[in-house]
Structures are given as C-alpha cells and as structure tokens.
C-alpha cells in the first residue's frame with residue numbers, strides 16, 4: 001500500500017520518519033522519488049494538477065496538506081475519490097496565536113507606538129478594557145471557533161458570523177446574508193476566517209467595510225481573493241477603517257509594487273499565520289488512512305457541492 005507525499009519539501013523528512021516508525025506496512029514515498037505511480041493509493045499534496053491526478057490510476061484518497069482546499073480543482077479529481085482537508089492541532093494553534101497577537105496588537109495600539117517610536121514621541125493613548133471592544137469572526141468552522149474560544153479568555157465581546165447557524169457560549173451568533181449587516185455593525189475588529197468559495201470571493205468589499213463602525217480594523221487570515229484590495233485602501237484612506245492586518249494576499253507572493261507594502265496602515269505577513277506541523281498532522285493523517293481502510297468516515301472530508 002503506497003502513500004505519496006508531494007508537498008512542502010523541508011518537512012518531508014519528518015513525515016517520512018513518522019510513517020516509518022508508526023506504519024511500517026505503508027510504503028511512504030516522497031516526491032519526486034515516487035516510484036511506480038500505478039501503486040499510489042493515497043496522495044498528500046498541496047497542489048494536485050489534473051495531469052498528475054490522471055497519472056495515479058489507483059488513487060483512493062486525496063489529502064490536502066493544508067487546511068484550505070480552494071487550490072484543488074475538484075473537477076480534476078474523479079467523483080469516487082474523497083478529498084480531505086487537514087484538520088490538525090498544529091494549524092489550529094498557529095492560527096489562534098496569530099489572530100490573538102493581531103487582535104491584542106490592535107487593541108493595545110502597538111502600531112501607533114511603532115509610529116511614535118520613529119519620531120521619539122511619548123504620547124500614551126487611552127487603554128480601554130477588552131470588554132469595551134467587540135471582535136467579529138467571519139467563519140465559525142474549526143479555526144473560527146478556536147479563535148473565539150481563546151479571545152474569550154481576554155474578556156473581549158465576541159460575535160460570530162457563519163453561512164449556516166451556529167451556537168457558541170459567550171458568542172453572539174449571526175448567520176446568512178440577512179444577518180451580515182447587524183453582525184458587522186457591532187464588530188470593532190473584523191477577522192475573516194472564511195473558506196474561499198464562489199460565494200465568499202470578494203466578500204471583504206466596500207459594502208462590508210462601510211457597515212463596520214468608524215475606526216474598525218480588519219484582519220484577513222482567510223484567502224487573498226476574499227478581499228477587494230482597492231475597497232480596503234479607499235476605506236483606510238477615507239479614515240473609515242483604522243488598520244488592516246493581512247496574512248494572505250492575491251496574488252501571493254504580493255508583488256513589490258503593490259500599494260499594500262507601502263500603506264502606513266496596512267501590515268502584511270507572507271501567509272505564515274499557521275502551518276501544518278508534521279508532528280501533529282502525521283498521526284491524524286495516519287488515523288484517517290486507517291479509518292479509510294476500515295470503511296469509517298474521514299475527518300475533514302470535504303463536500304464538493306459546498307466547496308469546502
């Protein structure tokens with residue numbers, strides 16, 4: 001039984017060691033040493049181009065090595081092959097860290113103090129309690145819920161918006177297009193953790209920004225195409241929005257001439273909010289393979305119709 005790993009090369013050795021030690025019955029191969037492609041039954045990949053999938057006649061499951069699945073062309077993967085996204089504690093913890101850091105940096109005006117330091121200005125700003133700040137999370141999937149749980153420990157007021165209704169203790173929950181406006185109207189810091197689908201592409205646009213309270217900030221840790229770049233710049237330049245923190249952009253890498261790099265109120269990081277960690281992801285993937293062998297439901301199975 002063969003598994004082919006065709007993803008992040010620097011971490012391939014950690015995956016291979018885990019499988020060698022914990023699943024000697026599985027033949028774990030690392031691209032480009034793929035051997036006979038006719039033998040590959042499980043594929044762990046970030047990109048899965050159509051011609052590559054077509055070259056794997058015995059493929060049984062396609063595992064995305066990341067949490068997102070928007071980079072996979074579903075039409076290139078035959079219907080009978082399940083597509084599974086990565087749900088693992090390393091990705092969740094990374095996202096929780098990044099979003100907490102970003103929310104706290106905005107809440108405690110760190111970016112203002114960075115600006116003040118450049119001119120030697122000693123100008124203490126008011127320090128409002130966390131309970132005076134309302135944080136809105138778009139997308140209440142595994143990552144959105146983990147982020148909300150952690151933010152609760154700081155005492156922020158919390159709200160969540162999701163395509164279908166969700167309930168969460170201590171979180172004011174909103175669902176569907178009808179409740180987007182009221183959700184936004186009370187969000188001082190908006191966090192996008194939505195999956196990228198045809199419906200959510202371009203969702204962070206002028207309409208959304210103008211529904212946020214004046215002075216609100218935006219954190220995009222979803223995908224670059226969620227954001228209409230020009231609308232964000234306009235909302236920042238008109239002083240309606242205060243700041244934006246963007247870990248994802250469209251395209252990636254963000255070209256050096258893109259205005260986000262030089263905008264004084266945009267902070268960009270190069271898609272590093274969270275990463276699949278072999279130490280925590282490999283055991284989960286092995287467990288999923290065992291589930292598949294036993295005919296049990298897979299963790300992270302995507303719904304092709306819904307798009308995630």
Ligand code: OXD
Pocket residue numbers: 065066067068069091274275276
């Ligand atoms: C992912 C990502 O989807 O890194 O895992 O964005």
